[in-house]
Amino acid sequence: MKDKFYQYIQDLQNTITSKLEEVDGKATFKEDMWKRPEGGGGRTRVIEKGNVFEKGGVNISGVHGALPKSMQAYFKVGDVDFFACGLSLVLHPKNPMVPTVHANWRYFEMYDKQGNTVDQWFGGGQDLTPYYLFDEDAQHFHTVCKTTCNRHNPNFYRTYKEKCDAYFWNAHRNEARGIGGLFFDYCKATDTMPLEAWYDFVTEMGNSFLDSYIPIVTKRKKLKYTQEQRDWQEIRRGRYVEFNLVHDKGTLFGLKTNGRIESILMSLPPHVQWHYDHEPKKGSEEERLIKVLKKPKEWI
């Protein structure tokens, strides 16, 4: 399973970066191969200063070895070996009318010291962070999520949509990072859902990513915007930074377990602003966004 899934994310990285370059029409991805001293490594691909994408990364990694102490405590296991691989992407468009998107699909295995597999599971999800809210874009994104979920289990969409709203919650601001999507983790084999079925689910989610996001980009990337709207985008990107550095388990984990810093922090936006006590004008589009983020909404 681990070889099959690692092959899958390598192919998916190629598919996604090719399509994004085509949509951007100017910038191309810069590739960095890196090795983890304790075992494994990754292929980081970053795009910067494009026509459409101001900054973004589509990274894969496959790491293995002894499970670090901090992760043993986190997973409440003893001294085991592990293998983990996944694809992680974040795209920060230049135009504030185009939403930021994040996605991740991953697979984890643990072994005892005799090399027997003791646990294995999939995780992942995708979520959208608009700066200006087009309801039809949110509906489109959620519809693709739901359609793909429904091919596997009629409860997945509701369950994973709620987990996503709960996870991407900027607790100190009492608001959501964005308008959500899906978040699933510890997807383990059961009688009705063997590991192969989870593989099918996760890879179909990965395959549906471009369908969920590219039509939105295409529709919004040429919209005109003002300097004030750009400032608003940069202020809201500040909230994105706050979430990733204060709350995001993946980021903090990477930072605290000697991950490759530049690959982890590629998720941070290129230009960001913080102003004291910034409040959008009453009745404005900016205020409408905040109101929606205060209480996660059913989009479909």
Next chain:
Amino acid sequence: MKDKFYQYIQDLQNTITSKLEEVDGKATFKEDMWKRPEGGGGRTRVIEKGNVFEKGGVNISGVHGALPKSMQAYFKVGDVDFFACGLSLVLHPKNPMVPTVHANWRYFEMYDKQGNTVDQWFGGGQDLTPYYLFDEDAQHFHTVCKTTCNRHNPNFYRTYKEKCDAYFWNAHRNEARGIGGLFFDYCKATDTMPLEAWYDFVTEMGNSFLDSYIPIVTKRKKLKYTQEQRDWQEIRRGRYVEFNLVHDKGTLFGLKTNGRIESILMSLPPHVQWHYDHEPKKGSEEERLIKVLKKPKEWI
């Protein structure tokens, strides 16, 4: 002691904000009084878009009540009451030749349920974060710190300078946030250093702040700079954000114990950049700064 120290920081806030407005010559501090629902409150003063100060805050607060659960665990105490007050300041100058400065002086008391004081201590410090390194500025800042320390104990400067280097360490970047200064905490009464003597020490530190910083501002605020130097400042401000959101105990504490968000996050710089894998040119001033930050230096 608590009334005396709270009166002191109120006066110090007035002294510091008056002087900073005079130095800036354009912007003035905006004041927000706020109340903490569980007891106490604060007086936040923020300056923005000045001639010299692009963003800064000089805040005081005095809070009291039952010690929150999360703080009980942190201090390893039971269900006690507390009083805490302090002044916290961060100044982000516009000109990249002028360093960012941070300072904080605080007093903490704990009481049992009969109202008996069970613990009381002072803490604080001040540290400098340059974007371009003028050795004489670092020396000046540290000389003021040392001179003030030496009036109280010949070991204080060395001890608190080392604590500062250890505390303001961006571990995930393996570099210091800036060129340090002083950091002290849990300064409790002893036979040779009663609480009154700590009060004298901490208030003299507070009184020396303007002497440590203003001469540097005056010397550098009119220096010319390029867009590239400004970009470098914004990139380095990104490291400031990373420290404050990932490592700073004060910030995380505030965020996780329902503090006043806008007062806590006034420390974040106004304009910030993150680029993938940015490396300064070989032999440049930017590279020299990084090298110094990799290994804390004796400035005097």
